[in-house]
Amino acid sequence: MRRKLIVVSNRGPVSFSRNDGGERVAKRGGGGLVTALRGLLALHDVTWIASAISDEDRALAEDTLDESTRDGPPFRLRFVAHEEQAYDWFYNVVSNPMLWFIQHHLWELAYAPVIDRSFHTAWDDGYAAVNAEFASAVLEELDREPDAAVFFHDYHLYLAPRLVREQRPDATLAHFVHIPWPQPDAWQVLPERMRVALHDGLLANDVIGFHSDRWRRNFVHSARELLGEEADARTITAAISVDPTEFDELASSPAVLAAEREIAARRPEKLIVRVDRTDPSKNIVRGFRAFELYLAAHPEMRRRVSMLALLDPSRQHIPEYAEYLGALQREARRVNDRFQEDGWTPIDLQIEDDFPRSVAAYKQFDVLLVNAIFDGMNLVAKEAPLVNERNGVVVLSENAGAHAELGEWVVSVNPFDVEGQAEAIHRALQMGEDERAQRLSATCAHVRSNDVHAWIERQLAALDGLAATTRR
Amino acid sequence: MRRKLIVVSNRGPVSFSRNDGGERVAKRGGGGLVTALRGLLALHDVTWIASAISDEDRALAEDTLDESTRDGPPFRLRFVAHEEQAYDWFYNVVSNPMLWFIQHHLWELAYAPVIDRSFHTAWDDGYAAVNAEFASAVLEELDREPDAAVFFHDYHLYLAPRLVREQRPDATLAHFVHIPWPQPDAWQVLPERMRVALHDGLLANDVIGFHSDRWRRNFVHSARELLGEEADARTITAAISVDPTEFDELASSPAVLAAEREIAARRPEKLIVRVDRTDPSKNIVRGFRAFELYLAAHPEMRRRVSMLALLDPSRQHIPEYAEYLGALQREARRVNDRFQEDGWTPIDLQIEDDFPRSVAAYKQFDVLLVNAIFDGMNLVAKEAPLVNERNGVVVLSENAGAHAELGEWVVSVNPFDVEGQAEAIHRALQMGEDERAQRLSATCAHVRSNDVHAWIERQLAALDGLAATTRR
Numbered sequence: 001m002r003r004k005l006i007v008v009s010n011r012g013p014v015s016f017s018r019n020d021g022g023e024r025v026a027k028r029g030g031g032g033l034v035t036a037l038r039g040l041l042a043l044h045d046v047t048w049i050a051s052a053i054s055d056e057d058r059a060l061a062e063d064t065l066d067e068s069t070r071d072g073p074p075f076r077l078r079f080v081a082h083e084e085q086a087y088d089w090f091y092n093v094v095s096n097p098m099l100w101f102i103q104h105h106l107w108e109l110a111y112a113p114v115i116d117r118s119f120h121t122a123w124d125d126g127y128a129a130v131n132a133e134f135a136s137a138v139l140e141e142l143d144r145e146p147d148a149a150v151f152f153h154d155y156h157l158y159l160a161p162r163l164v165r166e167q168r169p170d171a172t173l174a175h176f177v178h179i180p181w182p183q184p185d186a187w188q189v190l191p192e193r194m195r196v197a198l199h200d201g202l203l204a205n206d207v208i209g210f211h212s213d214r215w216r217r218n219f220v221h222s223a224r225e226l227l228g229e230e231a232d233a234r235t236i237t238a239a240i241s242v243d244p245t246e247f248d249e250l251a252s253s254p255a256v257l258a259a260e261r262e263i264a265a266r267r268p269e270k271l272i273v274r275v276d277r278t279d280p281s282k283n284i285v286r287g288f289r290a291f292e293l294y295l296a297a298h299p300e301m302r303r304r305v306s307m308l309a310l311l312d313p314s315r316q317h318i319p320e321y322a323e324y325l326g327a328l329q330r331e332a333r334r335v336n337d338r339f340q341e342d343g344w345t346p347i348d349l350q351i352e353d354d355f356p357r358s359v360a361a362y363k364q365f366d367v368l369l370v371n372a373i374f375d376g377m378n379l380v381a382k383e384a385p386l387v388n389e390r391n392g393v394v395v396l397s398e399n400a401g402a403h404a405e406l407g408e409w410v411v412s413v414n415p416f417d418v419e420g421q422a423e424a425i426h427r428a429l430q431m432g433e434d435e436r437a438q439r440l441s442a443t444c445a446h447v448r449s450n451d452v453h454a455w456i457e458r459q460l461a462a463l464d465g466l467a468a469t470t471r472r
Numbered sequence: 473m474r475r476k477l478i479v480v481s482n483r484g485p486v487s488f489s490r491n492d493g494g495e496r497v498a499k500r501g502g503g504g505l506v507t508a509l510r511g512l513l514a515l516h517d518v519t520w521i522a523s524a525i526s527d528e529d530r531a532l533a534e535d536t537l538d539e540s541t542r543d544g545p546p547f548r549l550r551f552v553a554h555e556e557q558a559y560d561w562f563y564n565v566v567s568n569p570m571l572w573f574i575q576h577h578l579w580e581l582a583y584a585p586v587i588d589r590s591f592h593t594a595w596d597d598g599y600a601a602v603n604a605e606f607a608s609a610v611l612e613e614l615d616r617e618p619d620a621a622v623f624f625h626d627y628h629l630y631l632a633p634r635l636v637r638e639q640r641p642d643a644t645l646a647h648f649v650h651i652p653w654p655q656p657d658a659w660q661v662l663p664e665r666m667r668v669a670l671h672d673g674l675l676a677n678d679v680i681g682f683h684s685d686r687w688r689r690n691f692v693h694s695a696r697e698l699l700g701e702e703a704d705a706r707t708i709t710a711a712i713s714v715d716p717t718e719f720d721e722l723a724s725s726p727a728v729l730a731a732e733r734e735i736a737a738r739r740p741e742k743l744i745v746r747v748d749r750t751d752p753s754k755n756i757v758r759g760f761r762a763f764e765l766y767l768a769a770h771p772e773m774r775r776r777v778s779m780l781a782l783l784d785p786s787r788q789h790i791p792e793y794a795e796y797l798g799a800l801q802r803e804a805r806r807v808n809d810r811f812q813e814d815g816w817t818p819i820d821l822q823i824e825d826d827f828p829r830s831v832a833a834y835k836q837f838d839v840l841l842v843n844a845i846f847d848g849m850n851l852v853a854k855e856a857p858l859v860n861e862r863n864g865v866v867v868l869s870e871n872a873g874a875h876a877e878l879g880e881w882v883v884s885v886n887p888f889d890v891e892g893q894a895e896a897i898h899r900a901l902q903m904g905e906d907e908r909a910q911r912l913s914a915t916c917a918h919v920r921s922n923d924v925h926a927w928i929e930r931q932l933a934a935l936d937g938l939a940a941t942t943r944r
Binding site: 105106107108109110111113114115116117119120182183184185186188189190191192218221280281283285286289293320324327373398399414415416417418419420 | 656693765889
């Protein structure tokens with residue numbers, strides 16, 4: 001069934017610039033969300049509303065464009081242009097670090113955050129204002145297509161659904177939250193008017209989706225405690241996933257093969273890989289410390305194993321992120337200084353965004369370390385096994401959404417327990433070939449039969465079912 | 473009804489030393505718990521088991537003593553002597569900062585804690601070992617008095633009840649948790665074996681008490697998530713309180729009157745008072761910042777108002793506490809440097825343990841600031857109004873257990889919102905005499921009719937009722 005959908009997300013699937021010749025050039029957006037939603041475009045009539053990021057995007061914001069992703073199906077695209085100061089508050093103060101840090105339990109509450117007048121302003125004139133602009137754009141699109149279902153995404157847009165609902169009581173609204181939902185006490189960090197507003201905004205939707213039942217139940221609990229609302233019937237669990245055929249193709253692409261040759265030429269006998277944004281939630285510093293403890297406990301493995309850390313620098317306009325990048329560099333250097341020998345560097349730290357290199361590392365790992373403090377899903381844990389060629393073992397945090405699906409086949413770790421992580425690395429490296437092969441193939445079979453299309457279908461089915469019965 | 477009770481707490485009601493003449497001298501222990509439990513001693517046959525703190529205590533640990541608090545009723549006292557290293561791990565590593573920081577949401581999870589081998593050792597050979605020693609002492613006392621009910625206290629002793637239960641399936645065991653209980657995700661900071669063990673230990677009790685229904689419900693949730701146990705029927709809410717007659721007497725005692733004369737001689741027109749241990753959970757740094765914002769917004773009040781901060785230095789063997797003391801001193805100096813004028817210091821910071829001075833400040837406050845990040849109860853918010861003579865207003869954190877009782881009569885604040893705290897100070901200072909008098913007298917009436925005896929009676933009634941029906 002072909003549907004009319006209005007997808008709303010802060011970051012769109014494409015952004016434009018002008019090349020030296022003055023021609024408009026499209027750059028495909030990255031990120032798991034955009035990749036995952038691309039599957040929608042082929043099957044449905046999609047209008048995508050997103051923030052204008054570049055000057056060229058802003059110039060295009062007056063109109064709705066007929067656009068298409070490169071090599072992809074057509075869709076309509078509408079940019080929302082925000083005032084620069086408002087967008088900075090929306091993105092760099094409220095969405096990150098505030099909401100992200102609350103939802104990943106990252107604040108050091110003895111000292112931070114300090115909610116002062118400038119945060120109140122950032123909330124009102126940044127986060128709320130940008131949400132209102134998104135809501136206006138949605139309302140205009142609903143004027144054009146009154147029957148379209150609206151599909152909001154993530155923590156940037158908690159307030160928009162209520163603003164749309166107030167004007168369109170009968171609209172079909174869905175929201176997907178891609179990051180962990182914490183338990184209600186975590187929301188105490190925000191003053192009451194803010195924590196109530198964001199829950200109320202989400203509850204204006206007919207369907208609210210989460211990657212794991214753990215986050216879903218936390219939201220139901222939170223809605224009950226903060227607003228006295230019973231949200232259970234309106235929530236769904238739908239685990240985001242990947243497109244296996246994309247990774248099958250990538251694995252044999254020239255760019256990946258070239259990167260893989262480089263990795264293969266440098267690697268020792270055993271390779272531990274981690275691939276992350278440099279986000280404090282990813283727990284990179286403790287991961288290096290765990291590897292240090294492993295090397296200290298197993299001197300026989302020095303020179304025979306190294307850790308390849310491919311880290312995409314992230315949100316460096318935000319002080320907490322800049323500091324975290326410094327901290328992880330310092331920790332890697334400390335470990336390397338302790339153990340370094342001629343011709344062997346324990347931690348190979350590469351800070352850049354290089355997706356082909358990441359896929360090449362996926363093929364080459366013996367151990368994949370995903371030790372996130374909290375993580376909505378963690379797609380690396382699903383992507384990497386698909387292309388791995390060494391019967392590699394995934395060491396996975398019990399606080400990643402992916403753990404609910406893959407827990408049976410991974411080596412589980414507590415993200416704070418570096419001793420336990422060192423032991424998990426040892427266990428994974430010692431594991432026999434048969435057991436490793438069984439675990440890897442079970443993981444791949446799960447991901448292949450629970451792919452990104454299944455994620456989308458689950459949500460569309462929920463729109464069909466739940467929205468009809470709970471529509472106001 | 474006179475009962476046989478075995479009270480078990482880390483800190484006992486009395487500690488001994490030798491004076492210069494070689495005679496044994498008893499020093500009455502301080503703290504809300506010991507004060508609150510003193511009411512038990514008059515009415516029941518109490519054996520109190522506590523850690524030996526001094527050398528003299530240790531020398532006495534072989535026997536059970538017949539002792540009494542100064543001017544108080546008799547009770548039996550049994551010291552448990554711990555190996556010094558084990559006690560350090562138990563007290564300065566696991567109980568504080570680890571459990572305290574988890575239960576008050578104080579860790580900066582991006583960086584700390586790091587659970588390494590030394591923490592595993594501190595848990596096994598410190599916390600678990602000391603709990604086992606307490607359990608042995610309880611078992612010996614139960615041999616002597618098989619019908620006595622055992623009454624464990626607080627976060628130091630989560631493991632002991634299970635060890636007693638295993639040996640005495642029919643014993644009556646109760647536990648009171650004096651600090652906030654967090655929601656289950658907060659316990660993820662501990663490796664599974666530890667978080668399970670402490671919940672399991674508590675669940676070995678017949679009755680588990682909390683200061684507010686919020687903490688009680690969090691525990692029920694946590695027990696369900698971590699162990700699949702339905703604990704609701706075994707939990708009670710009993711808000712600890714104070715002995716109003718004690719404060720009536722203190723208010724006119726020579727020591728308090730002397731301290732009050734000093735305060736009265738120095739104070740400007742309006743006095744904001746805070747009385748706290750220098751604990752990061754008390755939110756002292758943000759309190760100073762809020763006062764700064766108030767002074768910046770109300771220049772007309774400079775020289776006319778000051779903040780008296782009476783801070784009892786706390787747990788200075790623990791690095792996080794030493795750092796917090798430094799941070800709050802720095803913040804007070806910064807605010808004073810900004811506004812200081814001849815003859816007026818905005819923040820009068822006094823770091824010492826001086827109870828008479830605290831009571832004197834209770835009498836003198838126009839605004840009492842209690843802005844704790846999280847707090848099991850906060851007895852200052854109950855003590856200070858009882859003796860206040862200026863129709864003072866309490867500004868109280870929504871995350872203090874006391875807020876559930878006093879919320880109607882205080883000015884509520886979010887502990888992270890310094891702008892909101894500055895506004896609350898303004899509102900409290902502007903409030904008319906009649907409204908202040910009404911709020912204060914309603915607060916006092918509540919505390920007087922819900923005093924410490926009511927707290928104890930509630931627990932004894934629960935022992936009578938619940939233990940009989942749920943006894944294994």
